[in-house]
Amino acid sequence: MSDCAVRTDPNLIMRHVEHLAVTIGERLAGSAGEAQAADYIQAEMERIGLQNIRRREFDCSWFEVRRAKMQARFGNMWEPVVMDACAHTPCTNGVLEAELVYVENASDMILDRLDLKGKVALVHGSYGPSSHILKRLNEKEVAAVIWVDVRYTPDWNLRVGLPFTFLPLLKFPAASVPHPVEWDLVRRGADRVRLELDCVVETRPSQNVSGELPGSSDTGGVIITGHHDSVSGTAGAEDNAAGVGVALALAELFAGRQLEKPMRFASFGTEEQLSQGAFAFVADPENRARDIDMVLNTDGQGCWTGVNEVYLTGSESLHEYMGEMMRKCGWSGTIRDEPDGFSDHFPFIIEDVPAAWFCRRNCAGGRWFHHSHFDNIEALSPLVLAACADFVGELALDICTKTALPFDRAFPKCTREAVRKVADGWLKL
Numbered sequence: 386m387s388d389c390a391v392r393t394d395p396n397l398i399m400r401h402v403e404h405l406a407v408t409i410g411e412r413l414a415g416s417a418g419e420a421q422a423a424d425y426i427q428a429e430m431e432r433i434g435l436q437n438i439r440r441r442e443f444d445c446s447w448f449e450v451r452r453a454k455m456q457a458r459f460g461n462m463w464e465p466v467v468m469d470a471c472a473h474t475p476c477t478n479g480v481l482e483a484e485l486v487y488v489e490n491a492s493d494m495i496l497d498r499l500d501l502k503g504k505v506a507l508v509h510g511s512y513g514p515s516s517h518i519l520k521r522l523n524e525k526e527v528a529a530v531i532w533v534d535v536r537y538t539p540d541w542n543l544r545v546g547l548p549f550t551f552l553p554l555l556k557f558p559a560a561s562v563p564h565p566v567e568w569d570l571v572r573r574g575a576d577r578v579r580l581e582l583d584c585v586v587e588t589r590p591s592q593n594v595s596g597e598l599p600g601s602s603d604t605g606g607v608i609i610t611g612h613h614d615s616v617s618g619t620a621g622a623e624d625n626a627a628g629v630g631v632a633l634a635l636a637e638l639f640a641g642r643q644l645e646k647p648m649r650f651a652s653f654g655t656e657e658q659l660s661q662g663a664f665a666f667v668a669d670p671e672n673r674a675r676d677i678d679m680v681l682n683t684d685g686q687g688c689w690t691g692v693n694e695v696y697l698t699g700s701e702s703l704h705e706y707m708g709e710m711m712r713k714c715g716w717s718g719t720i721r722d723e724p725d726g727f728s729d730h731f732p733f734i735i736e737d738v739p740a741a742w743f744c745r746r747n748c749a750g751g752r753w754f755h756h757s758h759f760d761n762i763e764a765l766s767p768l769v770l771a772a773c774a775d776f777v778g779e780l781a782l783d784i785c786t787k788t789a790l791p792f793d794r795a796f797p798k799c800t801r802e803a804v805r806k807v808a809d810g811w812l813k814l
């Protein structure tokens with residue numbers, strides 16, 4: 386699959402994936418499954434002989450859906466509707482019956498001219514990369530909102546987490562329907578809905594686990610990361626037992642090597658609520674996150690078909706370096722230079738730490754099975770995943786065995802501004 390000198394063992398990576406995604410299974414943030422995953426990762430880091438192993442807890446918002454039902458009225462007939470409760474939704478306290486209004490993408494122009502007080506808004510899309518739509522819908526005093534995940538068109542439900550920063554803004558009951566159900570509701574003119582949502586939300590502990598292989602110097606080097614939580618209702622094999630498997634396999638492969646700079650490894654909790662674990666890691670001065678030369682984050686990699694993508698944030702010479710390494714190793718991927726908030730490199734790039742996020746796309750919206758029950762171990766090609774691990778390993782070894790960094794570490798002004806813009810959208814309420 387590549388000409389990398391680094392060769393990871395696909396079976397070893399898949400053994401980790403199997404433990405996380407099959408033996409444990411669903412690993413929703415704050416759940417027993419997530420804690421069991423952290424136990425396993427810590428035990429593996431100890432077995433491998435990593436140093437400075439840290440397991441740190443932080444508070445996250447756990448939730449459980451006890452009941453989620455919806456009916457829609459077509460003419461004078463009520464019909465059940467395929468739907469799902471959104472993460473952390475407030476309850477409807479019994480059955481909520483109200484008028485259904487299609488508000489397209491909930492743009493200001495559309496919302497300005499609609500009276501939505503006490504009504505259920507059907508939104509083509511989701512809250513999007515800022516708190517603006519949530520705030521506007523609160524102002525309009527909607528009774529509830531039904532989102533449509535428009536990235537994919539299948540008729541199954543997608544589970545999506547709510548960014549931890551948006552939790553205080555979710556003041557209305559929220560459900561989601563698949564794309565074809567939205568089509569049916571609008572085309573056949575559903576005018577009222579009955580919605581019943583019963584959800585429990587609690588503050589519970591989540592965990593980050595990290596360790597390192599020391600270098601001659603104790604500053605700089607890389608951190609190889611993944612996340613062990615999943616959304617609810619999935620085994621989260623590709624998202625992201627695979628990334629944790631890559632990190633642990635590389636730790637084992639490189640254990641005992643002579644390194645100039647430390648090679649660090651971390652598995653974060655609560656990624657599915659906008660990288661809350663990675664934010665906690667970066668905020669903890671014990672971790673000296675700003676001191677790291679580069680984050681190598683694998684999340685959403687390893688599926689059978691598609692194209693590798695590397696979201697790369699840093700200097701022009703970092704981009705050149707990545708291109709050169711790809712050519713040298715014969716591992717291909719599309720390098721994307723727009724900053725993105727959807728994985729655990731995000732809190733690092735806000736602090737000007739260069740980062741590469743390794744993922745793989747097989748449809749315009751991402752991966753067709755994303756956040757569904759199809760994200761199980763069968764979604765993964767062991768060889769595709771191992772080829773990515775080999776390339777991540779090449780980069781890590783190249784950076785950590787040299788005394789001088791092979792690229793300029795400072796962010797150009799335009800990159801810093803672009804990162805700030807993304808960060809403001811997700812973090813500023």
Ligand SMILES: [Zn+2]
Pocket residue numbers: 612624625656684685728
């Ligand atoms: Zn993920």
